[in-house]
Amino acid sequence: MIQHLLRVSHVSKHFGGNVAVHDVSFAVDEKQIVGLIGPNGAGKTTLFNCITGFFPVTSGEVIFDIKKINDLRPDEVCRLGMARTWQRVKPLGSLSVLENVMVGAFSVTNKARQAEEIAIEQLKSMGLTDYASKSAGSLPIGLKKKLELARVLATHPKLLLLDEICGGLNHTETDAILDIIRTIRQRGATIVFIEHDMKAVTSICDRIVVLNSGEKLAEGTPEEITNNPDVIAAYLGGGHHA
Amino acid sequence: MKQITLVTILAAAAIALPLVIGENPYITGILISVLMMAALSSAWNILGGYAGQYSFGHAAYFGAGAYTTMILLTNYSTLNPLICIAVGIIVASIIALITGSIVFRLRGHYFGLASIAVAEIVRLSVLNFDFTGGAQGILLSDVSLWGLDLNSKNPFYYGMLLVLVVTLGITAYLRTSKTGYYLQAIREDQDAASSLGINLSFYKNKSLLISAALTSVLGSLYGLYIRFIDTSAVLDLRLSIEIILTAIIGGVGTLWGPVVGAFLLVPLAEMLRSNLLGDALIKAGLVSETSALGIFLKENLAHAHVLVYGIITVLCILYLPKGILGLFRRAK
Numbered sequence: 001m002i003q004h005l006l007r008v009s010h011v012s013k014h015f016g017g018n019v020a021v022h023d024v025s026f027a028v029d030e031k032q033i034v035g036l037i038g039p040n041g042a043g044k045t046t047l048f049n050c051i052t053g054f055f056p057v058t059s060g061e062v063i064f065d066i067k068k069i070n071d072l073r074p075d076e077v078c079r080l081g082m083a084r085t086w087q088r089v090k091p092l093g094s095l096s097v098l099e100n101v102m103v104g105a106f107s108v109t110n111k112a113r114q115a116e117e118i119a120i121e122q123l124k125s126m127g128l129t130d131y132a133s134k135s136a137g138s139l140p141i142g143l144k145k146k147l148e149l150a151r152v153l154a155t156h157p158k159l160l161l162l163d164e165i166c167g168g169l170n171h172t173e174t175d176a177i178l179d180i181i182r183t184i185r186q187r188g189a190t191i192v193f194i195e196h197d198m199k200a201v202t203s204i205c206d207r208i209v210v211l212n213s214g215e216k217l218a219e220g221t222p223e224e225i226t227n228n229p230d231v232i233a234a235y236l237g238g239g240h241h242a
Numbered sequence: 243m244k245q246i247t248l249v250t251i252l253a254a255a256a257i258a259l260p261l262v263i264g265e266n267p268y269i270t271g272i273l274i275s276v277l278m279m280a281a282l283s284s285a286w287n288i289l290g291g292y293a294g295q296y297s298f299g300h301a302a303y304f305g306a307g308a309y310t311t312m313i314l315l316t317n318y319s320t321l322n323p324l325i326c327i328a329v330g331i332i333v334a335s336i337i338a339l340i341t342g343s344i345v346f347r348l349r350g351h352y353f354g355l356a357s358i359a360v361a362e363i364v365r366l367s368v369l370n371f372d373f374t375g376g377a378q379g380i381l382l383s384d385v386s387l388w389g390l391d392l393n394s395k396n397p398f399y400y401g402m403l404l405v406l407v408v409t410l411g412i413t414a415y416l417r418t419s420k421t422g423y424y425l426q427a428i429r430e431d432q433d434a435a436s437s438l439g440i441n442l443s444f445y446k447n448k449s450l451l452i453s454a455a456l457t458s459v460l461g462s463l464y465g466l467y468i469r470f471i472d473t474s475a476v477l478d479l480r481l482s483i484e485i486i487l488t489a490i491i492g493g494v495g496t497l498w499g500p501v502v503g504a505f506l507l508v509p510l511a512e513m514l515r516s517n518l519l520g521d522a523l524i525k526a527g528l529v530s531e532t533s534a535l536g537i538f539l540k541e542n543l544a545h546a547h548v549l550v551y552g553i554i555t556v557l558c559i560l561y562l563p564k565g566i567l568g569l570f571r572r573a574k
Contacts, residue, residue: 054433073436073441074436074437075436075438075440075441075442076441078437078438078439083437086433086434086437090431090433090434090437091431092426092430092434092435094426095423095426095430099423099426102423103424103438103440104438104439106420106423106424106439107439107440110420112418112419112420112423115420115423151438152437155438155439
């Protein structure tokens with residue numbers, strides 16, 4: 001059997017009678033970039049929350065490396081090497097930009113000095129050095145997204161889950177983020193990312209998983225997905241499919 | 243460097259102060275209250291200011307220390323008070339761990355409400371048990387340690403000062419350590435903190451434990467100092483709130499904020515209580531003694547120090563949301 005870095009198998013998440021995610025399975029191999037797309041309310045973020053331990057799954061399994069992680073807390077999942085960003089950025093507002101990244105770095109070191117070194121390095125690679133002493137809450141959205149990325153990278157993740165990291169950004173900012181993501185992959189990280197921007201997704205992903213109404217609609221390479229009639233219908237047809 | 247010099251001068255002044263004012267029990271008494279409130283508020287600040295968990299029930303830990311020490315000493319009068327203080331820490335820690343495991347599941351306002359509930363449970367239990375003296379409280383006739391004159395106030399002045407210094411030292415250390423960063427991350431955003439590998443309940447409980455242990459030492463010292471305690475003195479919700487207001491007015495989440503708050507509020511409360519303020523206004527001719535305001539000042543203001551706290555707090559929240567220390571921060 002092939003060893004995947006992340007395997008989501010038959011995961012369902014119900015909120016009372018509401019089925020947010022139903023029987024979704026997919027796998028991510030090392031050094032892959034996998035896109036998770038779907039219309040609003042398709043269950044993408046819910047699935048992220050299930051994978052990272054924020055929501056307990058109703059049924060199914062999430063396996064990271066060789067470990068079943070369904071029952072772990074988010075912080076345990078992070079320390080295993082799976083880190084996430086948030087669709088609505090969550091800066092630690094009253095802390096400085098540097099301190100924000102240090103908080104991430106503390107998951108790989110106990111020493112403040114080392115955490116600071118990691119953080120400075122991370123800020124440099126993200127082009128945030130000039131903002132190091134600014135309070136995180138005062139940054140504009142584009143920089144907050146970069147900070148979110150710098151902070152999560154400071155935890156030295158093996159697998160990175162990015163939730164609409166380009167959401168709300170203009171083209172230049174989006175391109176800058178995509179460049180960073182490519183660089184991260186070259187350094188050996190694996191990435192799953194949720195995105196609305198089809199152009200961004202198809203330009204960078206090795207494989208794409210499409211969710212619709214909580215179920216997996218399709219999975220494949222960017223070409224397969226853009227030519228898949230079901231996907232086109234779900235995105236454009238407004239319910240004419242199936 | 244500047245801060246180290248400042249701290250050295252402050253410490254020297256604090257140590258020399260009783261020698262300068264000599265044998266003046268009234269002033270020494272006020273200073274002890276100031277130091278105690280500064281230390282209480284600083285201890286609360288570790289949990290409330292840094293971890294952002296507003297505990298409204300810190301009187302429970304103060305009372306745990308005070309009651310443990312007093313009960314032990316009334317039953318075993320030869321016991322070393324330091325051992326009683328240590329046992330007090332253990333009792334407070336147990337209460338803290340039980341409290342933490344229950345109330346830290348809750349966030350925001352719910353945590354605050356639950357912390358009040360726990361403190362009220364402790365207060366009502368103490369009020370209704372026999373071994374705690376119930377509503378009568380506990381009176382201690384004599385206490386001795388190392389031949390110190392515990393009838394004089396100076397030993398307690400230095401005791402409170404020591405706890406304050408230790409509390410500030412712990413806070414200063416925490417601020418530059420992993421734990422301090424983690425506590426502040428929890429304060430700013432619990433979900434973000436959790437996603438960055440921070441074990442929320444471990445770090446919340448850790449800060450509660452440190453905070454509760456320090457608070458209980460102060461409770462024990464208070465018991466030994468006054469030698470009489472009852473629930474209204476050491477377990478009242480009013481005490482919990484005074485601790486919080488002191489921190490808010492001085493500056494929540496700052497090292498010196500609670501100290502500044504205590505040096506401002508405790509003497510102010512004392513002036514109101516002893517009617518110094520009303521008398522001064524009347525003597526200065528600003529207010530006529532027979533006017534309605536004059537009568538109000540003389541008759542009622544003495545009971546109104548909590549009201550004045552309230553007014554200052556409202557003004558602080560409106561105009562100085564970061565406390566008095568925030569004023570200086572902004573100027574920088």
